[in-house]
Amino acid sequence: MYKVFVNESPLILTNERQDNTNGNLFSLDGDSILMAIDSLSKGRLKEAYIYHPDEEKMLDVFMHKIPVVVAGGGFVTNAKDKVLFIFRNGKWDLPKGKVDKGESIEKAAIREVEEETGVKDLVIEKFLRTTYHVFKRNGEYRLKQVHWFRMSTTYSGKLVGQEAEGILKVKWKGAKKTKKALENSYHNIKILFKDWFIPSE
Numbered sequence: 473m474y475k476v477f478v479n480e481s482p483l484i485l486t487n488e489r490q491d492n493t494n495g496n497l498f499s500l501d502g503d504s505i506l507m508a509i510d511s512l513s514k515g516r517l518k519e520a521y522i523y524h525p526d527e528e529k530m531l532d533v534f535m536h537k538i539p540v541v542v543a544g545g546g547f548v549t550n551a552k553d554k555v556l557f558i559f560r561n562g563k564w565d566l567p568k569g570k571v572d573k574g575e576s577i578e579k580a581a582i583r584e585v586e587e588e589t590g591v592k593d594l595v596i597e598k599f600l601r602t603t604y605h606v607f608k609r610n611g612e613y614r615l616k617q618v619h620w621f622r623m624s625t626t627y628s629g630k631l632v633g634q635e636a637e638g639i640l641k642v643k644w645k646g647a648k649k650t651k652k653a654l655e656n657s658y659h660n661i662k663i664l665f666k667d668w669f670i671p672s673e
Contacts, residue, residue, distance in 0.1 A: 474531055476604040476615065477659050478512035482519045483606070485534055487527040500524045502537045509538075509606055509613050538606070539614045542571045544581030547600060547664055548591065548623040555650055558588055558633060559641035564653035566661055568618050569637075577619045585623065589642045590632030597622045603660035620664055 474485040498504040500522050508520040524530035545568025548556035557564050569584030571577055582594045600620040606613055633639035645653055654662055 473527075474534075474604065475659075476534075476606060478509050478606045479515075480659055481512040481515075481517065482659075483508055483512060484519065484521045485530050486521055486523060487525055487530065489523060496520045498522050500530060500533050500537075505534065505537050506613065513606070513608070513613075535615060535617075539612065541614055541616045542577065543568050543616055543618045544571055544577045544579075544584060545569070545618050545620050546581050546585040546594065546623040547620055548585060548589075548594065548625060550624070550628070550644055551626055552644070552646070554644035554646050556585070556589060556591060557641075557643050557645050557650075557653055558639045559643070560637065560639045562656075564657045564661075566620075566664070568620075578621065581619065581621050582623070588634045588637055588639055590630060591625055591627045591642075592629070593625050593627045594623050595625065597624055600664060603663060605658075605660055618660070 476483040476485065496517055496519060498508040498520060505522065508522065511517040512520055522530070522534065524533065545566055546556070547566060550556070556567065558567050559565070567585040567588040569580065569588065571580040578596055582596065585594055586592060598621070600622050603618045603620065605616050607616060608614070631642035633642045650665070654665060
């Protein structure tokens with residue numbers, strides 16, 4: 473099963489037949505996918521399902537039906553076990569960005585964290601997971617596939633938000649402030665914290 477978020481509402485790709493979907497079940501073809509996304513985007517549905525019997529193939533098929541933007545991002549902690557957050561579009565988020573042509577996802581993730589926050593000396597410790605969400609650009613829906621990496625740094629210098637990307641704040645947050653930030657964040661970010669610990673203050 474995969475969850476693709478559309479305006480924070482889940483589009484669930486599943487290989488299990490769903491009972492009681494109440495008109496929320498769509499087929500894995502281009503027109504049906506766009507209909508499902510449109511219904512979620514406009515608030516007509518709170519969740520939608522796309523069924524395909526083969527779990528290994530369904531994500532590939534889905535990604536061939538909608539333009540995909542591949543990105544890398546960082547779940548970054550410092551020497552005090554605080555997590556690096558950015559504030560953009562009215563929500564607390566983690567730094568991430570598009571992979572450039574010819575660039576590895578790992579290099580893109582480190583570059584984007586540096587550019588968006590000013591933090592340097594980043595070390596990738598492990599791959600965490602991949603998240604998916606749909607956004608609209610130039611009137612067209614696109615799928616953003618973000619590969620997230622656990623990173624650490626010894627950097628203790630100034631934090632500088634990337635103005636061109638609309639980043640208003642960059643903050644290191646301990647346990648209490650992290651929990652509060654997650655109340656005003658995205659489902660995909662909350663999922664990352666479920667996979668990992670919330671550090672102590």
